[in-house]
Amino acid sequence: MNSLIPELSILNEKVKDCYTDLGDVLQNLQQFENNYNMPSQEFFKKFSRGELAHETDFFEWYAFYDISKKRLNKIRDLEKELSETLEEKLSAAD
Numbered sequence: 001m002n003s004l005i006p007e008l009s010i011l012n013e014k015v016k017d018c019y020t021d022l023g024d025v026l027q028n029l030q031q032f033e034n035n036y037n038m039p040s041q042e043f044f045k046k047f048s049r050g051e052l053a054h055e056t057d058f059f060e061w062y063a064f065y066d067i068s069k070k071r072l073n074k075i076r077d078l079e080k081e082l083s084e085t086l087e088e089k090l091s092a093a094d
Helices: 004-036 040-048 056-093
Strands: none
Touching: 004 040, 004 056, 040 056
């Protein structure tokens, strides 16, 4: 049971770091949304279909949107791992 705390702490820190990164990315997305008066989801669809010009801002916006999706997936994976690790360790302690 003593090995449980450090392992969970490490996973928890990774989750926390991902949330911090995601917050930074979301701030950037918000700036683009405000500048272009368009939600990121709508921008992503239009840009992916080639309906928008190839401007530097749009490539950056696309990259931030892509990073946000990857961060969300990473958070889901880490939270799942955290939950499974906790369940596994608690079951082993019984």
